[in-house]
Amino acid sequence: MGVLERIKEIELEMSRTQKNKATEGHLGLLKARMAKLKAQLLEPPKGGGGKAEGFDVGKYGDARVALIGFPSVGKSTLLSTVTPTQSEAAAYEFTTLTCIPGIVNYKGATIQLLDLPGIIEGASEGKGRGRQVIAVGRSADLILMVLDAQRSSEQKEKITQELESVGIRLNQRRPDITFQKKAQNGVMFNSTCQLTHMNQEIARKICHEYKIFHAEILFREDATVDQFIDIIEKKNRSYIPCLYVYNKIDNISIEEINDLARQDDSVVISCNMQLNMDYLIERIWQKLGLVRVYTKKPGNKPDFSQPLILTERRDGHSIEAACTQIHRELASDFRCAFVWGKSTKHYAQRCGLKHQLCDEDVVQILKKNK
Ligand SMILES: Nc1nc2c(ncn2[C@@H]2O[C@H](COP(=O)(O)OP(=O)(O)OP(=O)(O)O)[C@@H](O)[C@H]2O)c(=O)[nH]1
Ligand SMILES: [K+]
Numbered sequence: 303m304g305v306l307e308r309i310k311e312i313e314l315e316m317s318r319t320q321k322n323k324a325t326e327g328h329l330g331l332l333k334a335r336m337a338k339l340k341a342q343l344l345e346p347p348k349g350g351g352g353k354a355e356g357f358d359v360g361k362y363g364d365a366r367v368a369l370i371g372f373p374s375v376g377k378s379t380l381l382s383t384v385t386p387t388q389s390e391a392a393a394y395e396f397t398t399l400t401c402i403p404g405i406v407n408y409k410g411a412t413i414q415l416l417d418l419p420g421i422i423e424g425a426s427e428g429k430g431r432g433r434q435v436i437a438v439g440r441s442a443d444l445i446l447m448v449l450d451a452q453r454s455s456e457q458k459e460k461i462t463q464e465l466e467s468v469g470i471r472l473n474q475r476r477p478d479i480t481f482q483k484k485a486q487n488g489v490m491f492n493s494t495c496q497l498t499h500m501n502q503e504i505a506r507k508i509c510h511e512y513k514i515f516h517a518e519i520l521f522r523e524d525a526t527v528d529q530f531i532d533i534i535e536k537k538n539r540s541y542i543p544c545l546y547v548y549n550k551i552d553n554i555s556i557e558e559i560n561d562l563a564r565q566d567d568s569v570v571i572s573c574n575m576q577l578n579m580d581y582l583i584e585r586i587w588q589k590l591g592l593v594r595v596y597t598k599k600p601g602n603k604p605d606f607s608q609p610l611i612l613t614e615r616r617d618g619h620s621i622e623a624a625c626t627q628i629h630r631e632l633a634s635d636f637r638c639a640f641v642w643g644k645s646t647k648h649y650a651q652r653c654g655l656k657h658q659l660c661d662e663d664v665v666q667i668l669k670k671n672k
């Protein structure tokens with residue numbers, strides 16, 4: 303039996319199983335089986351094969367943003383509107399068949415924006431160019447889920463589902479669970495808070511399904527079975543921020559626009575009428591957690607011409623990250639830094655490598671005397 307068929311079978315069994323205290327262990331086990339099968343689906347095909355043609359676009363700039371959405375929602379029009387690159391747009395579906403990179407320069411940062419083919423239901427199982435699109439999505443620092451404002455809620459759910467099923471978690475953080483495999487003593491289960499979804503018995507069943515017989519598990523939050531499986535499967539899980547971009551608002555009423563704009567992490571735009579495009583770029587900047595830092599040499603004024611760009615997801619906002627951007631070895635020669643700006647209490651505050659910088663701080667780095 304193929305992997306897909308086995309997944310279907312488990313789905314069927316889960317839908318037939320009543321949800322109650324007596325069955326939660328069994329349901330947990332089924333979920334673990336399903337997660338394992340899905341992990342198998344994601345493994346690269348045996349015997350090489352290499353990257354799919356047209357998707358081999360290198361990372362460039364300070365951050366990478368992927369446009370993901372159904373066909374003809376306006377992804378290519380969006381890329382052509384906010385970058386100098388022209389990506390073919392047309393009224394028919396699957397106009398775009400490869401990954402088209404464009405660049406947005408904003409507040410001194412270089413942001414790589416990737417136009418992609420539309421994805422459809424079943425993309426995660428390889429329909430259309432779904433696998434390749436999802437692989438690019440997984441490599442992004444931010445996903446822009448582009449939605450047609452007229453058909454938005456159903457599309458949003460379907461795409462979220464496709465991405466979920468291959469281990470991409472949008473706007474979620476990794477659950478606060480410690481999980482360590484051990485050599486003996488069985489499955490030890492502890493928590494620092496009251497748990498309403500998990501217990502020792504369920505944890506043991508799930509671990510055994512993964513052939514893990516000795517482990518130390520500590521829950522620091524009231525996490526669910528699915529979140530626990532995410533931790534076991536952590537090499538197949540990606541936690542990626544997402545903005546929901548509702549395009550074609552020129553086709554809907556003001557009331558409808560208001561409703562969409564009020565949702566979490568949403569931005570409403572019209573590419574054709576150039577509505578809200580600057581605001582979209584600002585929101586991308588914010589969601590990426592980008593921070594500008596200006597450097598200053600002793601005795602000189604700060605260099606405001608070219609900031610260092612620190613990114614939340616890649617290296618964080620510490621002085622150490624700033625050092626590494628200037629020079630690979632600077633952090634090891636570091637003596638101290640003086641910082642001016644929002645991250646400090648007073649001007650020219652002396653700081654160490656771990657100090658967290660804020661947007662538009664000025665930093666002066668002093669090296670050890672050798
Ligand atoms: N009314 C309206 N139409 C738009 C807007 N943006 C794009 N379109 C139209 O939507 C159609 C599809 O646009 P594309 O940019 O090709 O869409 P896509 O998402 O790249 O499509 P695929 O590459 O086929 O997945 C085109 O006819 C565009 O002119 C908009 O803001 N308002
Ligand atoms: K199209």
Ligand SMILES: [Mg+2]
Pocket residue numbers: 377378379390391397398417418419420
């Ligand atoms: Mg397109």
